[in-house]
Amino acid sequence: xxxxxxxxxxxxxxxxTLVEAEEIGQPASARDLAELQKISTxxxxxxxxxxxxxxxxxxxxGIGGGFALARPASKITVLEVTEAIDGRKALFECKQIRGxxxxxxxxxxxxxxxxxxSIHAVMIEAEKxxxxxxxxxxxxxxxxxxxxxxxxxxxxxxxxxLSGRTPQRRRRGLLANAE
Numbered sequence: 001x002x003x004x005x006x007x008x009x010x011x012x013x014x015x016x017t018l019v020e021a022e023e024i025g026q027p028a029s030a031r032d033l034a035e036l037q038k039i040s041t042x043x044x045x046x047x048x049x050x051x052x053x054x055x056x057x058x059x060x061x062g063i064g065g066g067f068a069l070a071r072p073a074s075k076i077t078v079l080e081v082t083e084a085i086d087g088r089k090a091l092f093e094c095k096q097i098r099g100x101x102x103x104x105x106x107x108x109x110x111x112x113x114x115x116x117x118s119i120h121a122v123m124i125e126a127e128k129x130x131x132x133x134x135x136x137x138x139x140x141x142x143x144x145x146x147x148x149x150x151x152x153x154x155x156x157x158x159x160x161x162l163s164g165r166t167p168q169r170r171r172r173g174l175l176a177n178a179e
Contacts, residue, residue, distance in 0.1 A: 027067055
């Protein structure tokens with residue numbers, strides 16, 4: 001059975017960081033996002049290639065560049081992110097087991113294979129509902145839920161950490177240390 005990959009979870013966490021980065025008017029690099037989550041920069045880069053291709057993020061070039069949301073967080077759904085990372089795949093793939101019953105021998109009756117079986121019907125309904133739920137939640141919803149759960153200081157610490165990561169600040173810090 002197909003499932004939502006860990007890549008989707010990491011992508012969503014990275015995107016929530018971009019929501020916070022937007023509040024301070026600063027994109028975040030793949031390296032910073034990877035370091036913040038303690039994962040490989042190459043992995044984040046692969047995720048962001050898919051997110052960029054799907055129109056979820058944009059890359060900002062130059063000093064202080066990085067990734068930013070391509071549109072407001074309220075306009076990006078969890079389903080879009082899931083499909084950008086994992087593709088649109090079915091929750092369930094029917095193997096037509098109902099036609100393989102030993103009782104049938106070599107002659108499977110038509111009634112056994114006609115239409116959608118009861119198991120597949122349940123799986124189709126489950127997939128439909130999962131897609132409805134994921135399309136009903138946006139990055140803005142997730143960010144609000146995360147903010148409500150975490151202590152207020154956490155968001156400020158993340159923003160401070162991101163602010164300290166800009167190349168201009170790094171250079172200023174290096175120049176100040178050299179004097």
